[in-house]
Structure formats: C-alpha cells, structure tokens
Amino acid sequence: MxxxxxxxxxxxxxxxxxxxxxxxxxxxxxxxxxxxxxxxxxxxxxxxxxxxxxxxxxxxxxxxxxxxPPREDLFTFERAPEPVIRPxxxxxxxxxxxxxxxxxxxxxxxxxxxxxxxxxxxxxxxxxxxxxxxxxxxxxxxxxxxxxxxxxxxxxxxxxxxxxxxxxxxxxxxxxxxxxxxxxxxxxxxxxxxxxxxxxxxxxxxxxxxASRRLEARPEELPDLLEAEYESEVWEATAARCYGCGTCTSVCPTCFCFDVEDMVEVGLASGARRRQYDSCQFPDFALVAGGHNFRGERPDRVRHRWFRKFVYLNREHGRAFCVGCGRCTKACTADIGLVEVLNAVIAEARREEAE
Ligand code: SF4
Ligand code: SF4
Incomplete structure (x- = not known):
C-alpha cells in the first residue's frame, strides 16, 4: 500500500x-x-x-x-571512586x-x-x-x-x-x-x-x-491450521534434519529475542550489562531456574519457531511475523525450507478437515 x-x-x-x-x-x-x-x-x-x-x-x-545490533552494552558501570552507571x-x-x-x-x-x-x-x-x-x-x-x-x-x-x-x-x-x-x-x-x-x-x-514460492494458505488462516497440527509428525521429521545451529533466527529480519548478561571485571570494580541476539533453536533458550526446560527436545524447539511466527505473534499483532524474505531458507545449513514445512502442515490440516 x-x-x-x-x-x-x-x-x-x-x-x-x-x-x-x-x-x-x-x-x-x-x-x-x-x-x-x-x-x-x-x-x-x-x-x-x-x-x-x-x-x-x-x-x-x-x-x-x-x-x-547483534551485541550491545545497555550500560556500563564503575564502583570507584564513586559508583556510577553510564548509559x-x-x-x-x-x-x-x-x-x-x-x-x-x-x-x-x-x-x-x-x-x-x-x-x-x-x-x-x-x-x-x-x-x-x-x-x-x-x-x-x-x-x-x-x-x-x-x-x-x-x-x-x-x-x-x-x-x-x-x-x-x-x-x-x-x-x-x-x-x-x-x-x-x-x-x-x-x-x-x-x-x-x-x-x-x-x-x-x-x-x-x-514469486514462485507460495504459501498454500492466507496468513490469517495459519493460527488455526497450525494449532490443529500441534502434534504433527512434520515437526519430528523437520527436527530430525535440523542441526539446531540457530542460523535461521540470526538472519531473520523480524526475530528480536535477546539474552542479557552482566560482564563484570574480575576485581568487581567495573562492568557492563550486555545483550546479544539469542535463538529459540538453542537448547538452553527456554531453560529456567531449577533446571526445568520448557522446550528441552529439538522437535519442540522447531515447532516453536513456526508457531511463534505464524500463530502467537500473528494473533497478537494481527499479521504473520514473517515478511517472506527467504533468508532463513537460503541460509539453512540443513536445507530446510520454511515454506515447504508450512505447506506440509497446511496440507495435513486440510486433509484431516476433509475427512
Ligand atoms: S522468510 Fe520469514 S522467517 Fe525466514 S528469515 Fe525471512 S522473515 Fe524470517
Ligand atoms: S538454520 Fe536450519 S539447521 Fe540451523 S537451526 Fe535453523 S532450521 Fe535448523
């Protein structure tokens, strides 16, 4: 428009x-x-x-x-002579x-x-x-x-x-x-x-x-279609090929998850609070205190990537959180196509709907 x-x-x-x-x-x-x-x-x-x-x-x-930026200091600090935080x-x-x-x-x-x-x-x-x-x-x-x-x-x-x-x-x-x-x-x-x-x-x-690559459903149909296929074998099959390298999320223009870490000098006199890109495809992404991991298995992490973009944020924001740039597919070390996975799930949902 x-x-x-x-x-x-x-x-x-x-x-x-x-x-x-x-x-x-x-x-x-x-x-x-x-x-x-x-x-x-x-x-x-x-x-x-x-x-x-x-x-x-x-x-x-x-x-x-x-x-x-992939990595940045949110602030730096010094303890002496006077404690100071610098934006x-x-x-x-x-x-x-x-x-x-x-x-x-x-x-x-x-x-x-x-x-x-x-x-x-x-x-x-x-x-x-x-x-x-x-x-x-x-x-x-x-x-x-x-x-x-x-x-x-x-x-x-x-x-x-x-x-x-x-x-x-x-x-x-x-x-x-x-x-x-x-x-x-x-x-x-x-x-x-x-x-x-x-x-x-x-x-x-x-x-x-x-544009030769096409989704077989409109973006607004995707939340219901994917949710109907939460237990689909497509997620297991995709996870069996995926290396969990996180390249797909690193190159994505809409991914915005980051991790925050305090980097403190050994003498504790100064340091920085640093954030850097994180990836939902890494095993410790959903690991929380106490050792529980909400997505400890790779199929859970693979499914989450598609659900995050096409179900959760699609519902919350009113549009799919993917702009169709093709970077993740081109960069994938395992040759996993975002559209192909999505279309396989859509086809399965439509088949089950028709039965
Ligand atoms: S095609 Fe979609 S999911 Fe893949 S990198 Fe581009 S915006 Fe991200
Ligand atoms: S780039 Fe490919 S192999 Fe690496 S985590 Fe993403 S889907 Fe898996």
Whole structure:
C-alpha cells in the first residue's frame, strides 16, 4: 500500500542517486547494501557512495543490525571512586539506503515489538529509530522469496524515500518530509516521462508473477491450521534434519529475542550489562531456574519457531511475523525450507478437515 506522497514523482539517473547518497552521508552514518564476494551482498556502513549497489536479490543479514545490533552494552558501570552507571552514547543520525519492501515491513514489525508491545519501549532501539531515515529500493523476487504470500511485496510504510528502477534510472517517491528534503537536494531531479511512469506502475504486477514460492494458505488462516497440527509428525521429521545451529533466527529480519548478561571485571570494580541476539533453536533458550526446560527436545524447539511466527505473534499483532524474505531458507545449513514445512502442515490440516 502506498503511503501519502508529499511531492510529485521524480526521475533520477544512477549518478543522481549517487549524489543523493553523498548528500545523505554529509549528515548521517549510512548503512547500504554492498557486494561480498562474487554473488553475496551485505549491509555495511559505507564511506563512499560508490560502495553501495543499487540492485541485489537479498543481503545475508538484514538492516535490522542498525536498530537492534547483534551485541550491545545497555550500560556500563564503575564502583570507584564513586559508583556510577553510564548509559550508552546517544546515537547520531542514521540513513538506511536500499531497503527492500520486505525489510521495510520487518522494520515496521520491529517497531511494534520494541516500542509498543506490552506498552514497553526499549530506549536504545527507540533512540536509534528516531534518528533513522530510510531510503527504500524496489526489487524482484527470486526463488527464495514469498513476499506476496505474506502481503509485504509492495510495502512502502517506513520509507522516507522510495526508489523504483526504470531502465537506466529510477523513479523516486518522497513519502515523508524527510524524504522530500533529501530529494530536493538533487537539483537535476525531473518529472518522469509517460514511458517511465508506465514501467513504474507495472512493477507490482511483475513482482506478483515472479514469486514462485507460495504459501498454500492466507496468513490469517495459519493460527488455526497450525494449532490443529500441534502434534504433527512434520515437526519430528523437520527436527530430525535440523542441526539446531540457530542460523535461521540470526538472519531473520523480524526475530528480536535477546539474552542479557552482566560482564563484570574480575576485581568487581567495573562492568557492563550486555545483550546479544539469542535463538529459540538453542537448547538452553527456554531453560529456567531449577533446571526445568520448557522446550528441552529439538522437535519442540522447531515447532516453536513456526508457531511463534505464524500463530502467537500473528494473533497478537494481527499479521504473520514473517515478511517472506527467504533468508532463513537460503541460509539453512540443513536445507530446510520454511515454506515447504508450512505447506506440509497446511496440507495435513486440510486433509484431516476433509475427512
Ligand atoms: S522467517 Fe525466514 S522468510 Fe520469514 S522473515 Fe524470517 S528469515 Fe525471512
Ligand atoms: S538454520 Fe536450519 S539447521 Fe540451523 S537451526 Fe535453523 S532450521 Fe535448523
């Protein structure tokens, strides 16, 4: 769905997008997709606009790292000469460049989880988010993507400016005043031609038809379908292949579970409270005081991953907590496909319903 547009569409050449990026770098740290090796891409803090790529299938890790870093100190402390607790330094302005629609949707879900859920706001996340400008970038699904199945293929919410490739250049949509100001800094921006506008308008249909991986149910049907299959053998069969490595959750743009640990110097004079990503696929994730483990067996942990995304948070938030980016499937060391597992469970539920 398109957000309110505050400025007419503009056409930009790749050089003009480079100048826009250079302008953004004058006042903010810029996280942008860069090439890694022959065929991989990663979000990295760039020093030069030429490092950024303007077309890529997906990055290994999502841009989530700018808002919720894999590891951070929540505060540090010293006991002497006077006890003191130091909060983290205030973040400076951040620009996320080249964010695909699925990752925009994921940032929207993180905003809910880290700033609104249970009426609690995570101050570190909120401080970074308030300083963030987002430049979105249109893309085409590859064989791992299933964004149309979870309704994220055409997300614009969260972007201040959005770029759609059109032949040699881009159509730029300013979606907020921040995006408008950024676009206004490129003096050469001109209105798109009717031909360019036709390409821009056709992009959404193109995406729908390109996504070959599909869920066999609508996201809102999934809580009931999965709950009917709580005891399904699919979970055992998937767990028999799974190594429990946690790669799937590490690369996921919507996973937000973390562990908190106090790191105290040996003399107890100073230390830090540190948090880092955790994974529900690790054996000790649900281990509690007294030694009880709520998900001590691997099939329980495997099932939990699908239930968390498609049942629990789907009910609580009103949408599946998966944006169809395909990262978990592409990265899985055991070649376990998220959609294939889901479709096997859906088929089983439908078969039993029909009996
Ligand atoms: S569960 Fe997999 S496909 Fe869904 S958002 Fe996470 S990494 Fe992407
Ligand atoms: S990446 Fe694959 S093997 Fe590793 S925990 Fe996830 S599903 Fe299991």
């Amino acid at each position: 398109r957000d309110r547009q505050v400025r007419p569409l503009s056409a930009l050449s790749p050089d003009e997008v480079g100048r826009l990026l250079a302008r953004a770098m004058e006042s903010a740290s810029v996280l942008a997709p860069v090439r890694r090796g022959r065929s991989s891409f990663a979000f990295a803090w760039i020093q030069d606009p030429a490092e950024a790529v303007f077309s890529y299938p997906r990055t290994i890790l999502p841009p989530k790292q700018a808002l919720l 983290p330094a205030a973040p400076g302005p951040i620009t996320l460049f080249g964010v695909h629609p699925c990752d925009l949707a994921a940032i929207g879900q993180l905003d809910w989880a880290m700033q609104s859920r249970h009426d609690i706001t995570d101050p570190n996340y909120a401080a970074r988010r308030a300083e963030t400008t987002i430049i979105g970038l249109e893309c085409l699904p590859d064989e791992y993507c299933f964004c149309p199945s979870v309704g994220t293929a055409n997300t614009r919410e969260g972007a201040d400016l959005f770029l759609t490739p059109i032949g040699d250049g881009f159509v730029a949509e300013a979606l907020t005043e921040k995006g408008n100001a950024l676009l206004g800094s490129v003096e050469e921006a001109r209105p798109p031609t009717p031909e360019e506008l036709a390409v821009w308008k056709g992009w959404a249909d193109n995406k729908e038809s390109r």
